[in-house]
Amino acid sequence: MKKVDIDFYKRILIFGHKFKGYAGLEINGALAGMQLDHLEQEVSGELSVVWSSPLVPSEILTSFGVDSVTPETVAAFLASAGKGGELLLGSEANFHSGDCCSFQRIAIMALETGLVPVPQAFIATVPICDDNPRMSDFLSQKYDREYFLLDVPATRDQAAVDYTVGQLRELISFLEKLTGQAFDPERLTTAIKESNRTRFHWQKANKLRQTEAPVIYGVAPLRMTGGLLLQKLGSPELSEAMAGYENELSGRIRTKEFLPCRHRLLWLHLFPLFDNKFMQFIEVELGMMVVFEESSHVWWEEIDPIDPLSGLARRILDAPLAGTVERRIDTVLKMIKDYDIDGVVNFSHVGCKSLTGGVLFLASAIKKAGVPFLELSGDCLDNRSPATAQWRSRLEAFAEMLD
Amino acid sequence: MAEQSAGPAAIGVFCSYVPLELIEATGFRPQLITGLEAERSDPRLPANLCSYVRRCATFLDSQVAQQELSGLIVTDSCFPMLRLWDNIQERANFPFQYLLKVPRLNSQSAIDFFGRELEQLAEDLSLINGIAFDKEKLYSAIELYNHFRSLNQRLLKIIMVGGRPQLAARLTGLHASASLQNRRELNLQLENLLAEIEGSEPDVSKAQRPRLLVAGSHFIDHKLMSTLADLGGEVVGVDSCLYDRIDTDLIKADKNDPIPGLAAGYLYKTPCPRMRANREHLFQIGSQTDNGDYDGIIFLQMKSCALHSYNLPVWRNMMHETGVPLLILEIEDGEWASPRTVTRLEAFLESLRG
Numbered sequence: 001m002k003k004v005d006i007d008f009y010k011r012i013l014i015f016g017h018k019f020k021g022y023a024g025l026e027i028n029g030a031l032a033g034m035q036l037d038h039l040e041q042e043v044s045g046e047l048s049v050v051w052s053s054p055l056v057p058s059e060i061l062t063s064f065g066v067d068s069v070t071p072e073t074v075a076a077f078l079a080s081a082g083k084g085g086e087l088l089l090g091s092e093a094n095f096h097s098g099d100c101c102s103f104q105r106i107a108i109m110a111l112e113t114g115l116v117p118v119p120q121a122f123i124a125t126v127p128i129c130d131d132n133p134r135m136s137d138f139l140s141q142k143y144d145r146e147y148f149l150l151d152v153p154a155t156r157d158q159a160a161v162d163y164t165v166g167q168l169r170e171l172i173s174f175l176e177k178l179t180g181q182a183f184d185p186e187r188l189t190t191a192i193k194e195s196n197r198t199r200f201h202w203q204k205a206n207k208l209r210q211t212e213a214p215v216i217y218g219v220a221p222l223r224m225t226g227g228l229l230l231q232k233l234g235s236p237e238l239s240e241a242m243a244g245y246e247n248e249l250s251g252r253i254r255t256k257e258f259l260p261c262r263h264r265l266l267w268l269h270l271f272p273l274f275d276n277k278f279m280q281f282i283e284v285e286l287g288m289m290v291v292f293e294e295s296s297h298v299w300w301e302e303i304d305p306i307d308p309l310s311g312l313a314r315r316i317l318d319a320p321l322a323g324t325v326e327r328r329i330d331t332v333l334k335m336i337k338d339y340d341i342d343g344v345v346n347f348s349h350v351g352c353k354s355l356t357g358g359v360l361f362l363a364s365a366i367k368k369a370g371v372p373f374l375e376l377s378g379d380c381l382d383n384r385s386p387a388t389a390q391w392r393s394r395l396e397a398f399a400e401m402l403d
Numbered sequence: 404m405a406e407q408s409a410g411p412a413a414i415g416v417f418c419s420y421v422p423l424e425l426i427e428a429t430g431f432r433p434q435l436i437t438g439l440e441a442e443r444s445d446p447r448l449p450a451n452l453c454s455y456v457r458r459c460a461t462f463l464d465s466q467v468a469q470q471e472l473s474g475l476i477v478t479d480s481c482f483p484m485l486r487l488w489d490n491i492q493e494r495a496n497f498p499f500q501y502l503l504k505v506p507r508l509n510s511q512s513a514i515d516f517f518g519r520e521l522e523q524l525a526e527d528l529s530l531i532n533g534i535a536f537d538k539e540k541l542y543s544a545i546e547l548y549n550h551f552r553s554l555n556q557r558l559l560k561i562i563m564v565g566g567r568p569q570l571a572a573r574l575t576g577l578h579a580s581a582s583l584q585n586r587r588e589l590n591l592q593l594e595n596l597l598a599e600i601e602g603s604e605p606d607v608s609k610a611q612r613p614r615l616l617v618a619g620s621h622f623i624d625h626k627l628m629s630t631l632a633d634l635g636g637e638v639v640g641v642d643s644c645l646y647d648r649i650d651t652d653l654i655k656a657d658k659n660d661p662i663p664g665l666a667a668g669y670l671y672k673t674p675c676p677r678m679r680a681n682r683e684h685l686f687q688i689g690s691q692t693d694n695g696d697y698d699g700i701i702f703l704q705m706k707s708c709a710l711h712s713y714n715l716p717v718w719r720n721m722m723h724e725t726g727v728p729l730l731i732l733e734i735e736d737g738e739w740a741s742p743r744t745v746t747r748l749e750a751f752l753e754s755l756r757g
């Protein structure tokens with residue numbers, strides 16, 4: 001392992017904080033800024049950080065003053081700066097199989113090469129893939145850190161809820177040991193209230209996107225949702241940023257800043273993060289606006305701040321990407337209706353056995369509903385041999401087909 | 404119910420965490436689906452799902468499966484397995500289709516949860532067979548399988564000593580046929596094998612062969628074991644998913660209420676990489692290697708299997724530290740005996756002999 005030198009990673013976050021890109025939304029900058037602050041605090045020893053998977057309830061971690069970072073976010077930032085291919089090459093030299101998802105391989109290499117500090121511990125949930133828990137287990141051994149696996153069954157019945165609640169209690173004990181602090185239910189209540197506030201503004205912002213013509217480019221929420229948001233649920237900075245997002249949207253609707261829209265797209269799963277022009281090509285050049293994306297969907301109910309564990313357990317179990325494919329299908333079909341979708345694009349990230357494995361069934365349900373569906377496949381982080389030209393021509397053909 | 408030529412109807416299983424005793428006790432016959440029943444992988448499923456899952460999908464679509472199997476039990480062992488379940492839900496129509504939730508921990512709460520899962524499974528299986536679930540029958544089935552485990556353990560000890568190069572192939576061959584036969588018959592065959600070899604001396608002239616551990620992410624074809632012996636090696640250890648992980652301890656169950664013991668037994672068996680406890684198992688293999696138990700290790704990695712892939716650097720590191728050579732063979736679509744595989748095995752054994 002090389003000496004930690006966070007300069008490169010810091011520069012990516014500073015760039016993300018300052019430059020809004022063609023979408024020009026404040027929240028993207030705010031989120032990168034938040035990452036940057038936390039990174040600096042981590043390096044100075046003021047903040048303790050764990051790596052967690054996207055469905056780990058970060059509110060519990062926040063209540064212990066622990067910050068959670070998803071390794072997928074680290075990989076995404078590095079790939080968007082064009083570092084994916086180089087790190088993946090290094091991972092091959094370190095005998096990491098190409099069968100492991102590139103998000104995890106890049107995250108492993110980010111630690112190996114000292115681009116980011118080694119976290120205090122690793123916490124993973126079973127859903128939404130096998131890769132994150134396996135990587136966490138591997139890294140915890142390699143760096144001699146604690147590892148906690150939050151075991152979650154693939155169903156949503158009461159037995160699954162009870163078992164998961166038990167797991168969350170175990171997580172609390174784990175954090176007590178890790179931090180040397182006793183659990184303070186009041187701090188958890190505070191974090192849950194913040195998380196509910198985030199959820200409230202997020203849902204309202206999503207509702208605002210159901211307008212006839214879009215007021216934002218979909219690339220902005222595509223860049224911020226998923227792990228980047230989920231890992232900070234419970235933090236006041238996030239609820240503030242989300243309130244700002246809602247305001248920005250309603251402001252644009254008030255002033256009628258509608259964007260030209262040839263077709264309304266629903267975007268599923270990921271997009272090529274290394275190609276900063278890719279989404280611009282779709283939205284600006286082809287005029288196919290991503291009016292909603294799967295990763296923005298708020299699937300959980302408000303959580304009871306006084307008795308939060310069963311609500312948190314349900315949030316994990318109910319995630320549309322967890323468990324069997326039918327709940328993902330139902331969710332996507334509802335999004336198609338709610339956002340008046342003309343066509344659906346699914347970017348199948350090759351390393352993702354869990355989600356691409358279900359695309360066949362998803363595609364057939366969408367087509368059955370009479371909505372055109374396009375699947376693009378590739379590695380969304382690896383800039384070495386991208387199929388971007390081929391993706392672009394397929395998108396052009398898709399746009400024509402929708403006309 | 405599917406047509407059966409003779410004996411109880413078969414329930415297909417895909418993972419070693421399904422307690423076969425429960426299937427037996429409810430009047431069915433467990434049939435392990437190895438993936439080798441199908442000629443090729445299902446081309447409709449994405450290539451990044453392991454070929455085991457894609458081959459199983461092909462098999463389940465076939466007439467043979469429809470005739471042979473009365474039901475299926477799929478586990479949430481890994482996400483590709485869940486996708487197999489999705490596939491079954493979408494396309495298959497077996498009289499009994501069940502998703503069994505298996506925890507990845509072996510804590511008391513995990514055992515309790517799994518115990519309740521097994522109770523439900525026992526009830527559902529009994530219901531479809533039109534019988535009441537009988538705990539005594541389950542207890543007898545556990546005894547039958549415990550006998551199987553202890554016979555295996557004795558055989559594995561003999562295999563570990565060395566000097567019987569084809570024995571591992573014979574044992575795994577019997578295991579492979581276990582999917583098609585009754586456990587009592589299998590036990591009988593294992594007893595016969597034991598009697599045969601206990602009555603003969605190991606061939607010490609053959610004890611100079613490189614001692615191999617064959618580990619793998621799935622089903623290890625006995626033909627491969629045989630090839631290794633033919634090439635001058637001797638398999639002295641097997642560590643793979645689809646045999647019952649046969650070095651596993653016996654199940655300690657209470658006669659009046661056997662399910663909790665059964666649940667604990669399965670969650671405590673030699674852990675595969677889906678389990679939190681897998682790292683301890685790897686340490687154990689590491690220390691066996693350190694003790695000089697193996698001269699070389701062959702790891703068969705099922706292409707696209709994330710669960711096992713994360714262990715590859717660990718295996719490499721362990722072997723680097725112990726100085727024991729490791730061959731990683733990536734297997735896809737039944738390449739067990741392909742000329743390419745044989746050439747690589749030959750070269751590996753050559754290098755071990757120095």
Ligand code: SF4
Nearest residue numbers: 101103129131351352
């Ligand atoms: S892309 Fe899929 S496999 Fe990769 S980290 Fe995300 S969910 Fe896991």
Ligand code: SF4
Nearest residue numbers: 453481483705708710
């Ligand atoms: S080979 Fe791996 S991915 Fe395939 S079913 Fe087995 S554990 Fe799952």
